[in-house]
Amino acid sequence: MSAIKPIRKAVFPVAGLGTRFLPATKAIPKEMLPIIDRPLIQYAVDEAREAGIEQMIFVTGRGKVSIVEHFDMAYELETTMGERQKDLSVLEPTRLTPGNLVTVRQQVPLGLGHAIWCARAIVGDEPFAILLPDELMIGAPGCMKQMVDAYDKVGGNLISVLEVPEEQVSSYGVIDPGTRDGALTEVRGLVEKPRHEDAPSNLIVSGRYILQPEVMRTLEGQEKGAGGEIQLTDAMARMIGAQPFHAVTFEGRRFDCGSKVGFVEATLALALERPDMADEVRAMATRLLAK
Structure with missing residues (x-):
């Protein structure tokens, strides 16, 4: 068996229009909408870094420049804060090592599979991670770290899954499971939005992937699936x-x-975990629920 190559690169598909959050996303990328004081994309990048990933690849579209600028140096801001003796550590997570921020354009909205394929030249012949920023995954360790730890043992391709009540499976892609070993389950097939009575399991695919570079060869065919888009699942x-x-x-x-609703839930849940605001937020929620 050949040595398992490490996961050094992560692809973030961030070209979507964010129409569900209009008018807020008319001029601001949905990935820059903040959960408390960090934009969604920051949570995903932090998760990738925790997993030891070095290079962040953003597949962008028009109007997404602020995502790149968020991870760039902000000289005027940092100089002003320094002169005023403000704490600069709050900006530390927004700094990526020079050369480890890469962007590529998805000029046409042809689906998630197409977005990933757009990063093929940067991914090259290496296995890589995919993180969908809309899926905010909170864990200790984070979701991608859990996946990389599993990958280091078994190699190949991995996806993250979650158990949901059986009546909810028709809203998601689910796996056809094989042998199980703790948190690790062999995948025998993928079924998109099955009727709950036909679903092979209640394990839904949840926005994190580690894939071998051969997937790019598969995507090269540009075959369209559900919705007339090039589907990564296919x-x-x-x-x-x-x-x-x-x-x-x-x-x-x-x-x-x-x-x-999920966005509001995430904001409230994370606020209730923060020592600097949990008590006030809990009291505020109690007042609102009492009305």
Whole structure:
């Protein structure tokens, strides 16, 4: 068996229009909407860094410049804060090592699979991670760290999954499970939005992936699937059986920040965990619920 190559690169598909959050996203990328005081994209990048990933690849579209600027040096801001003796450590997570921030444009909205394919030249012949910023995954360690730890043992392709009540499976992609070993489950197939009575499991795919570079060859065919888009799920399904494929059941919480309710839930949940604001937020919530 050949040595397992480390995961050094992560792809962040951030070209979407964010129409569900209009008018807020008319001029601001949805990935820059803050959960308390950090934009969504920052949570995803922090998660990747915790997992030892070095290079962040943003697949962007028009109007997404602020995402790149967020991770750049802000000389005027930092100089002014320094002169006023303000604490600069709050900006530390926004600094990426020079050369480790890469962007590529997805000029046409042809789906998640197409967005990933746009990063093919940067990914090269290395395995890589994918993080969907809309899926805010909170855990200790984070979701991608849990996945990288599993990858270091089994190699191949991995996806993160979560258990949901059976009546909810029709809203998600689910796996057809094989052998289980703790949090690790062999993936025999992927089923998109099955009826709950037909679902092979209640383990849903949840926005984090580690894939071998061969997936790019599969995506090269530009074959369109559901919704007339190039689907990443279709490309992954073709790799099952040809390469090891496992799911990692995430130990933590997932917030669907692609929905307004999920966004509010994430903000409230994270605020209640912060020592600097938890008591005030809890008291505020109690007052609002009493009305």
